[in-house]
Amino acid sequence: MRILRSLHRLLRQSAGRPAGPGSAASFAAPSVGRQRGPARLATRDVLALGVLRLRVRPMRAVLSALGISIGVATMIVVVGIPASSKAALAQQMDRLGTNMLKVTAEQTGHTPLPEQADAMVARIGPVSSAAAVGNMPSVPVRRNEKVDQGDTSGVSVIAARGDLKDTFEASAWAGSLPERGAGKLPSVVLGPTAAHNLGITSLAPHKGIGPQLLIGDKWFTVTGILRSMPLLPELDSAAIVGWQAAKDQLGFSGHPDTVYLRANESALDDVRAVARATANPQRPETVTVSRPSDALAAKQLTETAFSSLFLGLAGVALLVGGVGVANTMIISVLERRTEIGLRRALGAGRGQIRVQFLTESVVLCLLGGGAGVLLGTAGVAGWALAQSWPAVLPLPAVLGGLGSAVLTGAVAGLYPAVRASRLTPTEALANA
Structure with missing residues (x-):
C-alpha cells in the first residue's frame, strides 16, 4: 500500500487525455485546460521512483549490486596498484640514480x-x-x-x-x-x-x-x-x-x-x-x-602487462554483475504488474514506465559502483601501505569504474524497461 500511495502522490500531476466524469484518470489528475498527453515526470520524481523499490527490498538490492561492486573494485585495484608501484619506482630511481x-x-x-x-x-x-x-x-x-x-x-x-x-x-x-x-x-x-x-x-x-x-x-x-x-x-x-x-x-x-x-x-x-x-x-x-636501471623499468613493464589480464577479469565480473541486475529487474517487472497497470490506468505513458525501470537499474548499478570504488580504494591503500609505496589512485580509474557501472545498469535495465512499458493496463491488471 505504501508503494501505491507514493505512486498516487507522484502521478497526481501527470494528467492523461481528458477523461469523462467518474473515470480513473479524472480522479488521479483533474484536467486543467486541454492537454494532448501525459505530463512529464520531474527529475526528482523519476529518481524517487527509481530509489523507492531499492528501499523496500534492500537485501535484494545489495545482492544484485554485489557483482558490480566486485567488478569495479577489481578495476580500481588493478589500475591503482601498478600506478602506486610506478610511483615507488620513480622515487627509487630518483634516489638511486639512472x-x-x-x-x-x-x-x-x-x-x-x-x-x-x-x-x-x-x-x-x-x-x-x-x-x-x-x-x-x-x-x-x-x-x-x-x-x-x-x-x-x-x-x-x-x-x-x-x-x-x-x-x-x-x-x-x-x-x-x-x-x-x-x-x-x-x-x-x-x-x-x-x-x-x-x-x-x-x-x-x-x-x-x-x-x-x-x-x-x-x-x-x-x-x-x-x-x-x-x-x-x-x-x-x-x-x-x-x-x-x-x-x-x-x-x-x-x-x-x-x-x-x-x-x-x-x-x-x-x-x-x-x-x-x-x-x-x-x-x-x-x-x-x-644500464642497471633499465632492468627495473623492464620489471615495471612486465607488471603492467599482467595488469591487462586482471582488467579482463574485472570486465568478466562486471558482465556477471550486469546479468544479475538484468535478472533482478525482469523479476521485478513480473512482481509489479499491478503497479504498472495502475500507473498506466492513471495516465502514465510508456515512456514514463521505461524511464522508471531504467532509472532503477542505473541507480542500482551506480550504488554498486560507488561501493566498488570504496572497496578498491581501500585495497590499493592497504597494499601500498604494506609495501611502503605511495598510494596512487588515478582519477580515470575512478571515473571509468563509475562510468562502466552506469553503462552496465543502462544495458541491463533496457530490456526489462521496454518489457514493462509494453504492458497494457488491462493486461497488467488482469491478475491483480
Whole structure:
C-alpha cells in the first residue's frame, strides 16, 4: 500500500487525455485546460521512483549490486596498484640514480677485462667514479671448517676495488664499508641475502673478535652488512673481499669481470658509446655496456602487462554483475504488474514506465559502483601501505569504474524497461 500511495502522490500531476466524469484518470489528475498527453515526470520524481523499490527490498538490492561492486573494485585495484608501484619506482630511481653503467666482459669466450680497466674507464671526462668487481665462483664460503666445502649457502665470493659508496650508492646496515687502502686486510662485507643465508644477524664481537668466515681455506672477519641494492641484486648474495686480499690469499687473477661507473646524466649516451673501447682497447667487441636501471623499468613493464589480464577479469565480473541486475529487474517487472497497470490506468505513458525501470537499474548499478570504488580504494591503500609505496589512485580509474557501472545498469535495465512499458493496463491488471 505504501508503494501505491507514493505512486498516487507522484502521478497526481501527470494528467492523461481528458477523461469523462467518474473515470480513473479524472480522479488521479483533474484536467486543467486541454492537454494532448501525459505530463512529464520531474527529475526528482523519476529518481524517487527509481530509489523507492531499492528501499523496500534492500537485501535484494545489495545482492544484485554485489557483482558490480566486485567488478569495479577489481578495476580500481588493478589500475591503482601498478600506478602506486610506478610511483615507488620513480622515487627509487630518483634516489638511486639512472646514471650508472655496467661494463661487462664476454662470458662465453672467457675474455677478461684488462687489470686496469676501471682506472681507464675512470679517465673518461664525464665519469665521476668507477669500481671493479671480479667473480671467484670456485671459492667456497663456510661458517667453519666442519661445514662441507660444497655447502656454500648460495653465497658467491667477489673481489671489489674502488669507491663502493659513491659508485654503488652502497650503505651499511651493520658495521661499515671498507675504507680506502683496506683492500689488503682479510675482511669481508656481506650482502643482506648472504648474511641471512650464513646466519649472521649482528656483528657483536665474541672474545674481542667479530664474526669469522672461512673463505677458501682462509679466515676473514665480517666487518659490515650491506643494505639491499635494487640496481645491483647480484651483490645481495655476495661476500665482498678486498682486491689485494683476494689476490694474495684466494688466488684471484686480478682481472675484473665487471666495471661499474657513474657519469654525468646528460653525457651518459656519449660515455656509453666509448666505454667498450676504453675498457678493452684490444678487443672492444667482447665488451657489453648496459644500464642497471633499465632492468627495473623492464620489471615495471612486465607488471603492467599482467595488469591487462586482471582488467579482463574485472570486465568478466562486471558482465556477471550486469546479468544479475538484468535478472533482478525482469523479476521485478513480473512482481509489479499491478503497479504498472495502475500507473498506466492513471495516465502514465510508456515512456514514463521505461524511464522508471531504467532509472532503477542505473541507480542500482551506480550504488554498486560507488561501493566498488570504496572497496578498491581501500585495497590499493592497504597494499601500498604494506609495501611502503605511495598510494596512487588515478582519477580515470575512478571515473571509468563509475562510468562502466552506469553503462552496465543502462544495458541491463533496457530490456526489462521496454518489457514493462509494453504492458497494457488491462493486461497488467488482469491478475491483480
